[in-house]
Amino acid sequence: MKDIILSLVILGSTVVACKKSDTNPSCDPNITTLTGIYKTTAIIYKANSSGTEQDIFSTLDACEKDNEIILNANGIAQYIDIGLVCSLNANSTSTWSISGNTITMDGTIGSIQFFDCKKLIVITSPGIFPGDIYRVTYEKK
Template sequence: MKRALLYTVVAWIFCIGFLACKKSVSTDSSAITIENISGTYALKGLTWTFGGFNFNVYDSLDACEKDNLIKFNTDKTVDYIDAGAVCTPPEDDNGTWDLQGDSLIFSSNYSNAKIQSFNGKTLILTGVADGETGATATTTLEKQ
């Protein structure tokens, strides 16, 4: 009788252990995918590198530009939102974006950008500085 009870207890422990052990599905939010990149971002840093010198462009932006948002939609549209203090004229805009390897490809007047890093919240991009031949821009965006 004790042996049957022991086998029953061992069988139950095995069943509970077997049912409790399920494969975990990785949801790596830092993987560079359209779904993970999509979201609304605030500008947190902007530097230009030219001739070996780094320039902090973010600090020289108007307050109305520092609080703007960029919304990458999953349908590959992008909205530039003049949030907070509105600039004159307002800087609202829209366009399209795409992910090709480790680069974001933008429509309209915006340059393409290489993804330097992405941890699921902070997105760091590099590309040609707007209107500056030979200058590289590094943009830091933070997901809201």
């Protein structure tokens, strides 16, 4: 279960349609504007599109809430367990890519709902079960 939540924290899971109207045109998501260091600040789960939102982030251990995700311009993503360390071997490396509003990281595909060069919100569906939806918010340092 922890691997599934980590995968969702890393990005989300699969594409959901979204609108781009909230995105600042000078901050269109691309390899250059997305490159940087991020912290996950929110994870919201809904069992389906009309389901009640549940705050998943608040249920994570403190050692999972302070981790960083580094998106490098060369397509390498680094997951760094900083601050409170969950385990001795929690750091990992993977790949990431962007195509339009679709972002893929560690094999997980998500749809960018919002990006203003500081805040990144990714929607994924399905997550763990058919029809469920995750909305993950990242803040760029």
